[in-house]
Amino acid sequence: MSEEQAHNQARNAAAGQRQREHVKAQRQAAGSAFGQYHLTRKNEEFMYQLNKQLDRQGVAGDKKPAMLEETAQQLAAGQKKGKTAKALFGTPTEYAKELKNPKKAPEHMTKKSIWMLAIDNALIFLSIFTFMFGLMFWLSPLAMRSSQAGSSGITAILLVAILGGVLFGYVATQLQPTKNKDGKWVQTKPIWFRVLTVVFGLVAWLAVYMLASLLPNVVNPRLNQWAYLAIAVVTFIGDIYYRRKYHISGGFYGNRRR
Secondary structure (H helix, E strand, O other): OOHHHHHHHHHHHHHHHHHHHHHHHHHHHHHHHOHHHOOOHHHHHHHHHHHHHHHHOOOOOOOHHHHHHHHHHHHHHHHHOOOOHHHHHOOHHHHHHHHHOOOOOOOOOOHHHHHHHHHHHHHHHHHHHHHHHHHHHHHOOOHHHOOOOHHHOHHHHHHHHHHHHHHHHHHHHHHOOEEOOOOOEEOOOOHHHHHHHHHHHHHHHHHHHHHHOOOOOOOOOOOOHHHHHHHHHHHHHHHHHHHHHOOOOOHHHOOOOO
């Protein structure tokens, strides 16, 4: 080995040592900064890596302290229950991205979102009822050959689906929480009111179902099984597309539009 090579090797070794000492100092500084939370070594390492990722992703320096402080508090609370940093936040890189671009908090229901939920519910009900009656042509063929179409008529199905969607859209508005003075969503309506509202919706929907079944065949024709199954498939696929396009969560399945 030449003298120049030996010199370069020694210089690289010294640079590596300085880098290791710098990293160690940073880790110690990060650990001492959150020492009051008594974090485990793994959680301190998470905080150190998170701090680095926030820098790499260009998070403003004046926003970092609050982000790190809140994360440390949550880590401290989580480790008391045996939860790891990964279970709480994922990787430092993922969580840094989430902190930089936080997801928009769910909004309270508006008139627009209520009607969107009503449409969603109507599509779901339409697909369920048409599939059910289409299937009944094979499971109970005698019942589907009765002279009176009743609730299996297409007009009755449409009325039940559409009015059911509107009714449960209204029920959803009555069950929604409201913001308190601290900006948190809380349920202000008493349990008895919510129960009665749900009961009202179900009873009203049942009344619509019963009345629709009395419609004469001339305005309430019964379609064949293939037509019903085709409608069921089309409305089911249409509802999936509708929910994805307008980012609807909940509806007949619960929760609210985001």
